[in-house]
Amino acid sequence: MRRLLPAAALASASLLLTGCFAAADGGTGSDTGKRIRVAMMNPPRSGLSPLSDDAFKLSRWSTAETLVTLDANGDAVPALATAWRQEGRTWVFTVRDGVTFHDGTPLTARDVERSLTRAATASPKPRILDGVELTVRASGKTVTVTTAAEDPLVPQRLSSPQLSILSAEAYRGKTVDPVGTGTGPFRLTKVNGTSSASLDRYDGYWGRKAKAPGIDVTFVPDGTARAAALRTGEADIVEAVPVSQAALLDQDLITEVPMPRTNTLYLNTERGVFKDPSMRAAARQAIDAASIVKGVYEGRADVAKGLLGPALAWADGLRTARTPAPAGRPGGATITIGTFTDRAELPEVAQTLQQQLQKAGFTVKLEVREYATIESDALAGAFDAFILSRATVLDSGDPAAYLYSDFASRGSFNIAQLADPAVDKALEKAAATGTGEARRKAVIAAEAAVLATDAAVPMLHERVIQGDAAGVVGAAHDPRERLLVTVDTHVE
Template structure:
């Protein structure tokens, strides 16, 4: 019996079976099919990290991107084959000279507060996104302006043709051009938003948010999915559960126990050493939601010594070898791959033209270059997150390899969200800033020079690390105007060679990390990002 029938039965003085049937029938006639109402379905997910930043434009952190996909929608998306498809947009047209793009929003778009999505909301959102995103910034540079002729139409007017408009608007990963209400999107890009109001498939329950413990989302019953089947970040975002809970569990073993005990349905990123156990459990299935893989990288702070010196960055690059990183951090057979290309191996712009970078550690050569560069023994502040199992061992390897080349390394531990906040600071390393951090990027984020945050070499307005390199920026501009795939390939290779020459960052290995999902949970969509529509739970 349901709780409702138990309560009613207790109220009756020992009813007969016939009397009880009459009560149920009467209730059914008076109030609808009460007995047929199912209990709310709750999907429980252990995300890959804690969530402290609820603004997916302010940060490129993937947990904030995943949060964004829960509650916001996008103008376009990228399907499983890499094709750009409309999402919030119904139709669009391009002028003969290629300079004017006109878009019309589809019917029925509304924010969670009940207000319709308008072209002014879209333009404000795009402006804020472009102020933070590498690809968006490149698009904005070519714009003569925006126009909003009516509530459902917005226009992008370019000074000259920009060949990657749809690719920019359909960018599947950080920073994703999510659409927000204008009053929210008018917040400057370097300031975090204070409201979480979207128009997407779920609504965030701010009143149930327990930082460091749990986030709750409920189905947006007013959401109107597209008719197409889901593919990547495109198609119908059908929601088949009533409620989604993100359970913040920082310890990897506790995460695993929660999944195996049925306290959670999905473990987003198991620790690499857990895959052998997971493969032996018949009640668990491994689903790779990001089949193109991800790449580990080491990023320098270009503002402060010692890495404001290009030669010293190059010495550090020569000191780093991928094999040690992959063995220490991944180790699991079949999940790791040596790849010295900045653009992931197996993707269109993969290139073996990497200049001085071999991907193999050469401490002797690094030490000689370090002495030539005049390194003065400044301590290198290397930040290490202790609660993100996917990357927590990387800084330990970096410390060992850098010290073997003669660097003095100050390894500072913290949780991931503290690192995310600290990497945004331009202070001196001795005053709360930093010199080096390590992270990973899903392949969909680093497919070309415009989507790769580490190639944003626009100085103070660039990505954390703040490289200033007009030459690299010019190559990217030419890439955005390229008229053929062959020309794009050539320019992507030029951009990579320039980035290795100036040592924007160092790729230290490629890997895959499938999600662990309990049997019976179906519909997880491979998307190049973690998305949670289309899922069914018995």
């Protein structure tokens, strides 16, 4: 097995893919190389709007770009901005010269102002701007970003794919249209609803020319079908190979990397059985995460010690021992646990948790749907508990944003419905602390405050399993799930 860090598909599945990976319409220029066929897990949920989670698809296809990007350590480095400086609550970014959008118009500071202002005033806001008020003003070749409070993470925030810079053409209506309006090495040319997308190499790119002539993407929510696409040669790159399928594939074609993604049971603290802290403690005490890792993930995951996993190497060393809250007696209390089918392992995790919690004295019902149909109910607190596979540094490279989004009383992704003054205070301190060791310690203190409430029970940290066909060269294996096809990726 190819690994970056230590750490037979069913015949019927092949039928699901027949014809799916035929080359899409779109020119390949003068290049005689092969287009890259990609099988992705989740279809677009918001028409590929960069203001939604669909932005990460745009980033993984190298079609939309941001002012800055992140290095391996999570530090900000230049992208569409070449330099920046802080002046209290204000950050000044210098916009790169010589960049054109895919519609041929030149990138200006005014374009940056338009894109960032649209994100800052969106409803709902992109997660990376939870709790952040900012204004953007263009002047010459610079853009000034001013926040209501001094924010040491502004550059990291602006690296989020949800703050991608698009041309004026993208903002003609109420929605944001990324087709032909990005700046990356690949131009998005066609989107077929939730089934497929096509991109061609953009030869006017400001950076190095992409080696591949284009990308053909097919959205394949079924994990067995994605694995079959790799096995049968119908796809060149397959993201999120299910654990159950990984062992059935040629191990030379898969790469496994510990990633900042935590499988967590969120408990509803606002209403129902888990409004009682002792019942939350009882649920936490009943869960045997090691058996889930062994039985469901076949050992291809890491038992959680906290919300932040081994992909953040510094986290475990900063934790201190804590005394867990006393558990109550469930006494047959009925609870409903929700989760979704898009990640193949989660329904099985739900079944295992059902058995564990029933053994502890709960009566457990399960509700399992596709994510697109269950997310709104989860956010509205419709379930007693919800199982979520959650990326912890997806947006800024810094976990403080994830912790705020999921556990602050005003967080936009607060599935636990948590409203705890101590947690809010710890989260605010972490957000205000400068980068470096002091910030890392503040983040761990915020994690401890969340865990003390038992509003969330972290179970395991996932590893990304990606399939690359034998002829694929230079595919990205990114723990943050921001990169997949880059200028260096091609098929021999």
